[in-house]
Amino acid sequence: xxxxxxxxxxxxxxxxxxxxxxxxxxxxxxxxxxxxxxxxxxxxxxxxxxx
Amino acid sequence: xxxxxxxxxxxxxxxxxxxxxxxxxxxxxxxxxxxxxxxxxxxxxxxxxxxxxxxxxxxxxxxxxxxxxxxxxxxxxxxxxxxxxxxxxxxxxxxxxxxxxxxxxxxxxxxxxxxxxxxxxxxxxxxxxxxxxxxxxxxxxxxxxxxxxxxxxxxxxxxxxxxxxxxxxxxxxxxxxxxxxxxxxxxxxxxxxxxxxxxxxxxxx
Numbered sequence: 269x270x271x272x273x274x275x276x277x278x279x280x281x282x283x284x285x286x287x288x289x290x291x292x293x294x295x296x297x298x299x300x301x302x303x304x305x306x307x308x309x310x311x312x313x314x315x316x317x318x319x
Numbered sequence: 320x321x322x323x324x325x326x327x328x329x330x331x332x333x334x335x336x337x338x339x340x341x342x343x344x345x346x347x348x349x350x351x352x353x354x355x356x357x358x359x360x361x362x363x364x365x366x367x368x369x370x371x372x373x374x375x376x377x378x379x380x381x382x383x384x385x386x387x388x389x390x391x392x393x394x395x396x397x398x399x400x401x402x403x404x405x406x407x408x409x410x411x412x413x414x415x416x417x418x419x420x421x422x423x424x425x426x427x428x429x430x431x432x433x434x435x436x437x438x439x440x441x442x443x444x445x446x447x448x449x450x451x452x453x454x455x456x457x458x459x460x461x462x463x464x465x466x467x468x469x470x471x472x473x474x475x476x477x478x479x480x481x482x483x484x485x486x487x488x489x490x491x492x493x494x495x496x497x498x499x500x501x502x503x504x505x506x507x508x509x510x511x512x513x514x515x516x517x518x519x520x521x522x523x524x
Contacts, residue, residue, distance in 0.1 A: 269494050269521040271487070271514060272360070272476065273325050274504035275350075277343035278333040284505045290337060296508050300346040301353050307325040307507075307514065308354055 273307040275300060325514065327358040329446075329478075329502045335364025336385065344373070351378035362409050362446070366394075368401065375402055383446055385409040386419040389426060392436055399440040407476070408437050409446040415463065418450055434471040444474040444499060452480025456505060459486040461493060468497040478502040487517045491524050 276283050278290070282297040297303045330350065334342035341347075341364045351359055355378055362383030365371055371382050387394045388408045398406045411418045412430040419426060434445055447467055449460040459480040468475040474497050477490055481503045490501055506512035 269487075269491060269498060270326050270500040271518045271521060272327045272329045272500050272502045273507055273514060274329040274331065274478075274502050276331045276333050276504065277346050277363075280343060280346060283333070284508060285333065290333065294505075294508075300343075301349050304328055304350045304354065307328065308357055309324055 275303050275307075323515070323518070325357075325518075327360065327500075328354075330359060330361045332361065332363030336362070338364065339366050339386075340364050341370055341373075344377075347374070347379065348377045360407055360446075362407075368397065371398055371402065375405065381405055381407050381443060383407045383409040385411065388437070389417055389419045389428065389433065392433075395437055395442065396440045399442060403441060404443050406440075406442055407444050407446055408434070408442050408473075409448065410434065411448045411450050412463070413450045431467055431470045434467060434473060438472050442473050444476050445471070446476045446478050446502065448479040448502075450479065456480070456482045456509070456511065458482050459490060459501070461486075461489045464490070464498060465493045465496055468493070472497070474499040476500040476502060481512065482506050483511050484513075484517065484520065487512070487520055491521060494524075 281295050282300055282303045283293045283295050286292040330347055332343040347361050358380040360381035360383055361379050365382050366387050384395055410430050417426045417428040417430050447464055452460050457480055459477055464477045490498055507514045
């Protein structure tokens, strides 16, 4: 199996929703390329510093 | 084991999914430009051949068709002919029944029955998302995922609810039935799942 990090984009920001509800959003980053870089280049320990 | 990073990214244009047209395409294209060799799958708002073509030309490897796969399954057939092996069907389900329109609408279609219809089209894979679990950090619905994998020849990518290594282990133990991958969002962002630890476990199995 491959593990595939998800980057959900809303209004140019990286967010996560709960159960697909647009109003129930957590913003993880406002830079999608930086977020992608975290997963692709580093993998481990990525993104913990966002929160 | 050292970190090797992700081998694929799952991008979702949430505004696009709700509005039925690409809204965050610029962000998607910035990512494909930054990582030209990285397989990227994108879903949300791909409802015309023209939009699909734009993404493919921008270097996106896989297109995920959600709502249109339910309402206009012939669109999937058409896409598969135009873009062989690039089309993924994204099915969101609640209690085995398909939901659409950014999850706003529940149908009475069985996810298994609908999946079987795509076998002849040459669909690359199916992203199966359990709505009740997604983003809730309550564990992936392994039973429903395995049930779908067993009943269709199309490889399944599990999504929704993956929270920790128990979910990865659980999926791995059933992967032989045709589960090729697992999408993880909130868990890796909140740190209940270590991405690299999860991938490493998959690699040694």
